[in-house]
Amino acid sequence: MPSVKFVGQDEDVRELAGDAGDTVMRIAVDGGIAGIDGECGGSLSCATCHVHIDAAWVDRVGPPSDYEAGMLESTDSVQDNSRLSCQIIFSDALDGLVVHVPA
Ligand code: FES
Numbered sequence: 001m002p003s004v005k006f007v008g009q010d011e012d013v014r015e016l017a018g019d020a021g022d023t024v025m026r027i028a029v030d031g032g033i034a035g036i037d038g039e040c041g042g043s044l045s046c047a048t049c050h051v052h053i054d055a056a057w058v059d060r061v062g063p064p065s066d067y068e069a070g071m072l073e074s075t076d077s078v079q080d081n082s083r084l085s086c087q088i089i090f091s092d093a094l095d096g097l098v099v100h101v102p103a
Helices: 024-030 055-061 066-072
Strands: 003-007 013-017 050-053 082-084 097-100
Touching: 003 024, 013 024, 050 055, 055 097, 066 082
Parallel strands: 003 097
Antiparallel strands: 003 013, 050 082, 050 097
């Protein structure tokens, strides 16, 4: 089963298996990743699912939509590699994806 690696705020790494079609937010929340809350359930209205995409994966994950980018601007730690993880649909092509949980 493909998996995602979540790098925590203290640099701890947890690898969680995910099903294709799940969002990265759902994988994180179901796995209890601290700092990814997904309060709105993925309806693009809370930004509590903010992650930083590892540099090696930015191109494969792709950029945010204009609306998502606007939501990201409301977060404290927005960077060029920021995404809302509820907008990233996991797939076999993203097996091994590395995301960092913002401070
Ligand atoms: S879970 Fe609310 S914006 Fe992603």
